[in-house]
Amino acid sequence: MKAKKENFSEWYTEVLQESGLSDYTKVSGCIVFRPYSFAIWEKLVAEVDKRFKKIGIKNCYFPLLIPKNLLEKEVEHFKGFAPEVAWVTKTGGSDLDEHLAIRPTSEVIMYDSYAKWIRSHRDLPLRLNQWVNVVRWEFKHPTPFLRTREFLFNEGHTVFATKKEAEAESKQILDIYQDVQENYLALPGIRGKKSDKEKFAGAEYSLTFEHILPDKKAIQGPDFHHDGQNFSKMFKIQFLDQNEKMQFAYQNTFAITTRQIGIMVATHGDDKGLVLPPKIAPTQVIIIPIYDNKSKKQVLAKAKEMQEFLSDFRVEIDNREGYTPGWKFHDAELKGIPLRVEIGPRDLANKTVVLARRDTGEKKEIKLNKLGKEVPAKLDAIQKNLFDKAKKFLDESIHEANNMDALKIILNTEKGFVRAGWCGSRACEDDVKDKTGAKITNMPFGLKAKGKCVDCGKPAKFVAHFAKSY
Amino acid sequence: MKAKKENFSEWYTEVLQESGLSDYTKVSGCIVFRPYSFAIWEKLVAEVDKRFKKIGIKNCYFPLLIPKNLLEKEVEHFKGFAPEVAWVTKTGGSDLDEHLAIRPTSEVIMYDSYAKWIRSHRDLPLRLNQWVNVVRWEFKHPTPFLRTREFLFNEGHTVFATKKEAEAESKQILDIYQDVQENYLALPGIRGKKSDKEKFAGAEYSLTFEHILPDKKAIQGPDFHHDGQNFSKMFKIQFLDQNEKMQFAYQNTFAITTRQIGIMVATHGDDKGLVLPPKIAPTQVIIIPIYDNKSKKQVLAKAKEMQEFLSDFRVEIDNREGYTPGWKFHDAELKGIPLRVEIGPRDLANKTVVLARRDTGEKKEIKLNKLGKEVPAKLDAIQKNLFDKAKKFLDESIHEANNMDALKIILNTEKGFVRAGWCGSRACEDDVKDKTGAKITNMPFGLKAKGKCVDCGKPAKFVAHFAKSY
Numbered sequence: 001m002k003a004k005k006e007n008f009s010e011w012y013t014e015v016l017q018e019s020g021l022s023d024y025t026k027v028s029g030c031i032v033f034r035p036y037s038f039a040i041w042e043k044l045v046a047e048v049d050k051r052f053k054k055i056g057i058k059n060c061y062f063p064l065l066i067p068k069n070l071l072e073k074e075v076e077h078f079k080g081f082a083p084e085v086a087w088v089t090k091t092g093g094s095d096l097d098e099h100l101a102i103r104p105t106s107e108v109i110m111y112d113s114y115a116k117w118i119r120s121h122r123d124l125p126l127r128l129n130q131w132v133n134v135v136r137w138e139f140k141h142p143t144p145f146l147r148t149r150e151f152l153f154n155e156g157h158t159v160f161a162t163k164k165e166a167e168a169e170s171k172q173i174l175d176i177y178q179d180v181q182e183n184y185l186a187l188p189g190i191r192g193k194k195s196d197k198e199k200f201a202g203a204e205y206s207l208t209f210e211h212i213l214p215d216k217k218a219i220q221g222p223d224f225h226h227d228g229q230n231f232s233k234m235f236k237i238q239f240l241d242q243n244e245k246m247q248f249a250y251q252n253t254f255a256i257t258t259r260q261i262g263i264m265v266a267t268h269g270d271d272k273g274l275v276l277p278p279k280i281a282p283t284q285v286i287i288i289p290i291y292d293n294k295s296k297k298q299v300l301a302k303a304k305e306m307q308e309f310l311s312d313f314r315v316e317i318d319n320r321e322g323y324t325p326g327w328k329f330h331d332a333e334l335k336g337i338p339l340r341v342e343i344g345p346r347d348l349a350n351k352t353v354v355l356a357r358r359d360t361g362e363k364k365e366i367k368l369n370k371l372g373k374e375v376p377a378k379l380d381a382i383q384k385n386l387f388d389k390a391k392k393f394l395d396e397s398i399h400e401a402n403n404m405d406a407l408k409i410i411l412n413t414e415k416g417f418v419r420a421g422w423c424g425s426r427a428c429e430d431d432v433k434d435k436t437g438a439k440i441t442n443m444p445f446g447l448k449a450k451g452k453c454v455d456c457g458k459p460a461k462f463v464a465h466f467a468k469s470y
Numbered sequence: 471m472k473a474k475k476e477n478f479s480e481w482y483t484e485v486l487q488e489s490g491l492s493d494y495t496k497v498s499g500c501i502v503f504r505p506y507s508f509a510i511w512e513k514l515v516a517e518v519d520k521r522f523k524k525i526g527i528k529n530c531y532f533p534l535l536i537p538k539n540l541l542e543k544e545v546e547h548f549k550g551f552a553p554e555v556a557w558v559t560k561t562g563g564s565d566l567d568e569h570l571a572i573r574p575t576s577e578v579i580m581y582d583s584y585a586k587w588i589r590s591h592r593d594l595p596l597r598l599n600q601w602v603n604v605v606r607w608e609f610k611h612p613t614p615f616l617r618t619r620e621f622l623f624n625e626g627h628t629v630f631a632t633k634k635e636a637e638a639e640s641k642q643i644l645d646i647y648q649d650v651q652e653n654y655l656a657l658p659g660i661r662g663k664k665s666d667k668e669k670f671a672g673a674e675y676s677l678t679f680e681h682i683l684p685d686k687k688a689i690q691g692p693d694f695h696h697d698g699q700n701f702s703k704m705f706k707i708q709f710l711d712q713n714e715k716m717q718f719a720y721q722n723t724f725a726i727t728t729r730q731i732g733i734m735v736a737t738h739g740d741d742k743g744l745v746l747p748p749k750i751a752p753t754q755v756i757i758i759p760i761y762d763n764k765s766k767k768q769v770l771a772k773a774k775e776m777q778e779f780l781s782d783f784r785v786e787i788d789n790r791e792g793y794t795p796g797w798k799f800h801d802a803e804l805k806g807i808p809l810r811v812e813i814g815p816r817d818l819a820n821k822t823v824v825l826a827r828r829d830t831g832e833k834k835e836i837k838l839n840k841l842g843k844e845v846p847a848k849l850d851a852i853q854k855n856l857f858d859k860a861k862k863f864l865d866e867s868i869h870e871a872n873n874m875d876a877l878k879i880i881l882n883t884e885k886g887f888v889r890a891g892w893c894g895s896r897a898c899e900d901d902v903k904d905k906t907g908a909k910i911t912n913m914p915f916g917l918k919a920k921g922k923c924v925d926c927g928k929p930a931k932f933v934a935h936f937a938k939s940y
Contacts, residue, residue, distance in 0.1 A: 023583060023586070023587075025532070025533050025579065025582070025583065026537050026540055026579070026582060027533045027535050027536070027537060027570065027579075030533035030534075030535065031533070032530065032531070032532050032533070032583055033530055033531035033532075034530055035528035035529060035530045035598065038528075038529050038530045038531050039528070039529070041531075042529065058505035058508075058509070059505060059508050059509070059512065060502065060503055060504055060505045060508045061502070061503035061508050061511075061603075061622065062495070062502050062503075063495050063497045063500035063501070063502070063620055064500075064572075064603055064605065064620055065497050065500065065556070065605070065620070066497070067496050067497060070496055082562065083562040083563070084561070084562060085561065085562060086535070086558045086560075086561050086570070087558060087559065087560040087561065088556045088557060088558055088559075088572065089557065089558075089559045089560060090556075090557040090559060090569075091554070091555065091556045091557065091607035092552065092553040092554060092555060092607060093553070099560075100497065100556070102534075102558065102572070109495065109496070109497075112495070112496060113493055113495065113502055116493070117493075122790075122792075128505065132603075133531075133534055133602070133603070135534065135535070137561035137562060150533055150534055150535070152531065320592075322592075
């Protein structure tokens with residue numbers, strides 16, 4: 001395996017192939033989610049979905065295909081997506097009268113129905129979500145999980161009677177994403193608001209999580225868009241309010257995608273392979289039995305017994321024939337299984353086992369009767385360690401600059417996010433991009449503007465993060 | 471609502487719209503799965519998926535789009551699906567060099583990867599599944615759930631070293647489908663083998679469940695296909711066996727689709743609306759509080775208390791303002807909620823509630839302290855009653871015929887399935903179709919051939935079911 005520090009991008013593609021997370025296909029830019037990565041996605045979906053349902057969001061399913069005239073209805077939205085749309089123009093041997101877009105996102109097909117369903121304030125809020133595949137035929141270099149032409153995501157599409165209610169949803173949703181990312185993927189992010197230039201096509205404003213990859217380039221995570229009345233006016237999503245007056249509704253959309261799997265892999269992995277956070281790992285504990293012909297039966301029986309004893313956890317026994325224990329250790333490391341339990345004939349005699357942590361490599365012999373206590377303790381410690389390391393790396397990737405020279409130097413040396421004052425003008429944002437290649441990733445929440453705009457020197461209205469990004 | 475008996479097809483489309491299960495869209499032949507039907511699908515998926523995982527099947531995700539040259543690789547398969555394929559020919563503003571099919575099914579894209587992954591007998595069995603959307607642009611009349619141009623399904627694609635192992639899987643899979651259909655959807659089916667003419671494009675043979683709709687037309691349910699080595703030879707899915715000899719693998723595919731929702735609705739519904747089996751119903755019990763201003767607080771508190779007490783079940787309170795209890799009764803009936811609990815001030819005083827069954831309409835006053843016993847008992851009784859009724863209807867829809875005249879008469883009067891001897895020839899199968907419009911739905915398991923072929927009069931080799939079908 002390539003050294004992660006020396007060549008992140010080669011390491012990344014190699015670790016995905018070798019660990020069996022994904023594979024390339026004959027469709028350019030589209031990957032197979034092999035069972036190992038799909039199991040991670042299923043867990044992420046289950047956790048997010050459970051939280052969505054708890055706050056009253058319901059799942060549904062809208063058609064994959066969107067008639068062209070519907071997609072064109074919201075101009076900004078169409079302009080944003082048109083260059084990447086995959087068009088169905090034929091079915092069987094016949095040309096279609098109207099071309100059909102494969103959904104790059106489902107606003108227009110959903111809102112066309114919403115307009116039929118919503119009549120009265122009693123029909124609101126309407127909070128629907130779907131977990132689906134989407135296609136965006138991008139021409140940027142595709143990278144498995146991080147940028148694929150087809151990917152999987154949730155798309156929440158909610159409708160409220162008032163702007164205040166709609167905007168209040170943002171905290172609920174971003175808290176859910178943050179909870180699952182931090183506590184399952186062990187992935188910290190910077191929560192903030194996009195600039196107008198970088199916001200979602202059709203939104204009034206966009207809120208995002210921004211992450212850092214090991215090569216110190218930024219990458220966007222889950223997002224939340226408040227659409228105001230942009231779509232409701234276009235699609236006539238109207239309702240009679242309590243005073244019998246017709247009103248246009250307020251809308252939000254939000255998403256988390258399979259990209260997060262890639263960010264997680266990139267963040268935690270090392271030169272031996274994947275390092276999976278215990279709470280998202282398909283297998284949390286791997287028991288590797290070590291035996292000769294004489295001890296085989298007893299060792300395997302004890303391994304089975306331990307697996308049953310640890311039934312609160314996801315435990316596998318690697319009892320494959322024809323592989324040495326050493327080979328199995330490497331394989332478990334490559335797959336990033338958080339905790340390895342080694343058991344051999346000597347352990348049977350001593351009533352011990354050896355525990356090995358994937359994150360630190362630490363090995364420790366423990367008494368068998370401590371297993372029930374040590375396993376959860378180690379898994380918790382691994383989960384916490386991975387998050388803490390990632391958080392430290394993220395924090396250390398944020399630098400401050402007071403002027404353009406400092407900004408340029410940081411972007412060329414330490415890289416990462418450069419925190420700087422910004423006057424809020426598109427001209428300055430474009431100018432920084434032209435001069436440095438960096439864009440505004442977002443404007444982190446909770447920071448007060450002070451000092452000057454890094455570009456024009458006028459008083460800063462915002463604190464922005466500038467970064468080169470994926 | 472239309473009377474179901476008088477005009478099944480109008481009743482069916484009306485009940486779907488009125489109950490909020492589905493809605494039409496601007497894409498011809500494609501529907502919205504509204505939250506109420508999607509919740510049913512989620513439950514069905516969860517039950518099937520749990521059982522798949524238990525027998526070692528793993529989930530994965532392959533690309534939606536399939537290059538044309540890959541789809542053409544297996545000739546019979548391509549011929550079967552080509553007339554219904556939706557083709558992507560453009561992305562953004564550019565024409566694609568190679569057209570991409572939206573998957574009508576995923577054999578070819580999956581097997582192209584399988585050929586790379588499988589090298590040794592140690593890599594087998596490989597048992598993968600995906601829950602996905604597919605598009606088949608059929609030109610038959612589309613009907614929500616029963617026949618839509620996009621639908622959702624599982625597609626299992628498994629690979630084994632020997633034909634024996636591959637064929638043994640059929641019982642596992644069909645048992646899972648039958649279990650979930652019978653015990654959740656309360657839906658009986660006729661398990662059997664398709665004729666060669668009617669088998670899946672590319673399969674060696676196909677096994678199916680066949681159902682009956684209220685109009686006495688047959689409709690196919692879940693299926694299982696044994697592909698032999700058809701695909702493995704075409705895609706070079708080969709492995710070194712234990713004797714170091716190269717062998718072609720044996721394959722199966724199997725599927726259950728969103729069509730089952732439609733069959734379930736059609737089977738159990740009545741002139742008041744849906745009738746949902748308790749085990750699949752998103753809401754199993756609806757509590758309808760009846761109150762005046764004076765009693766409102768107390769009645770609602772008691773309703774809430776009952777909901778908490780019944781937390782093992784999916785219980786909702788209809789506390790919407792501005793609707794009468796009578797309106798709420800009708801609404802709960804329309805939505806097919808299995809059990810209604812009515813509670814008013816008189817009940818508070820008497821420590822009683824009224825239970826009303828959706829399936830039979832039976833109303834019964836019970837003591838409040840019997841609620842914990844009565845609710846599960848009633849739900850079980852409803853589940854059983856729906857299955858028994860459906861089973862009786864299915865059984866009564868099977869008729870026997872010894873000759874063509876009898877076959878014709880039954881197909882024109884009682885309809886349903888006509889059980890008859892068949893010599894096994896394609897000529898006779900085609901002849902029956904020409905003369906009556908009926909095809910062979912399947913050849914039920916466990917029946918021994920006797921007597922003569924209904925068409926040619928030669929000795930029968932099989933017992934076949936002939937039916938007009940969807």
